[in-house]
Amino acid sequence: MNSLRVLVVDDSPITLKKLCKMLEDIGHTIAGTARTGRDAIDQYNVLQPELVTMDITMPDMDGIEATQCILQHSPKALIIMVTSHGQEQMVIDAIDSGAKGYVLKPVGEDKLSEMIQKVFERYGSS
Amino acid sequence: MSEERLDAAGFLKAIAGRLDDFLKDELAIEVSQTEYHLGDHNRIELRYLTSLLGVKGQVQMFILFSFDKLLIQHVYEAYTAELTIEDDEKELMMDETSGDLLNIVIGNVLSTISKKGKRNTVTPPLTLTDAKNLVRHRNATVKSADLLTASGLVSIYCVWPK
Numbered sequence: 001m002n003s004l005r006v007l008v009v010d011d012s013p014i015t016l017k018k019l020c021k022m023l024e025d026i027g028h029t030i031a032g033t034a035r036t037g038r039d040a041i042d043q044y045n046v047l048q049p050e051l052v053t054m055d056i057t058m059p060d061m062d063g064i065e066a067t068q069c070i071l072q073h074s075p076k077a078l079i080i081m082v083t084s085h086g087q088e089q090m091v092i093d094a095i096d097s098g099a100k101g102y103v104l105k106p107v108g109e110d111k112l113s114e115m116i117q118k119v120f121e122r123y124g125s126s
Numbered sequence: 127m128s129e130e131r132l133d134a135a136g137f138l139k140a141i142a143g144r145l146d147d148f149l150k151d152e153l154a155i156e157v158s159q160t161e162y163h164l165g166d167h168n169r170i171e172l173r174y175l176t177s178l179l180g181v182k183g184q185v186q187m188f189i190l191f192s193f194d195k196l197l198i199q200h201v202y203e204a205y206t207a208e209l210t211i212e213d214d215e216k217e218l219m220m221d222e223t224s225g226d227l228l229n230i231v232i233g234n235v236l237s238t239i240s241k242k243g244k245r246n247t248v249t250p251p252l253t254l255t256d257a258k259n260l261v262r263h264r265n266a267t268v269k270s271a272d273l274l275t276a277s278g279l280v281s282i283y284c285v286w287p288k
Contacts, residue, residue, distance in 0.1 A: 087236050
């Protein structure tokens with residue numbers, strides 16, 4: 001898989017650092033980071049990344065709403081939820097919002113890499 | 127939320143079990159003993175660093191993790207072992223470590239109790255430093271568990287309306 005430009009969204013600065021390091025270690029480039037849902041929308045519009053990793057619980061706007069907003073304007077955006085919530089209804093809501101994948105925290109490199117691969121095999125050429 | 131609708135002891139045990147697993151599997155920190163305090167508390171005695179979050183939905187509750195100093199330092203070192211942390215970021219990152227643990231553990235545990243079609247949301251975590259105790263409101267119920275490690279204790283408190 002080619003190196004992707006990734007926007008990483010999470011309200012926790014330590015999780016942002018961990019995700020950025022993992023993504024770089026598996027060969028991707030960090031296009032930018034955001035710590036709120038609104039900031040994620042703004043950053044997406046400016047940076048036009050090839051992939052977004054999106055937390056769900058964030059101040060001002062959650063990741064599900066931010067995903068819906070991004071996809072309204074950029075229907076081909078590839079967004080993977082990276083969250084601690086494994087509740088069935090949360091997964092359903094995330095997929096309904098248009099997220100293409102769902103990774104449960106705590107995140108390891110293998111789990112993240114595998115999900116990115118799956119999402120790109122299924123949606124990457126659309 | 128009333129206990130008729132929530133098995134509070136079971137929920138507390140699920141949180142303690144998930145935290146035990148997280149400390150062992152992710153951070154190589156062994157819990158030697160877990161002690162439950164299922165009677166009602168009048169006071170919450172806080173340790174060196176405390177994170178709290180609120181859960182809303184099927185469960186309505188505040189949950190706190192309160193760490194001894196040596197333990198949170200050990201947790202922080204293990205959690206950030208592969209990261210570059212600048213000296214001026216260390217204090218913030220230790221606070222964030224505590225919040226991250228709380229957020230991950232509670233997010234994971236909610237999946238085990240959530241009913242079909244119901245969604246429990248959580249607030250972003252808050253971290254308290256230099257606080258000593260919280261006094262229980264007469265309409266609140268408090269139950270707790272202490273997890274003992276070689277570096278000290280982490281206490282879990284669940285607080286919800288009667």
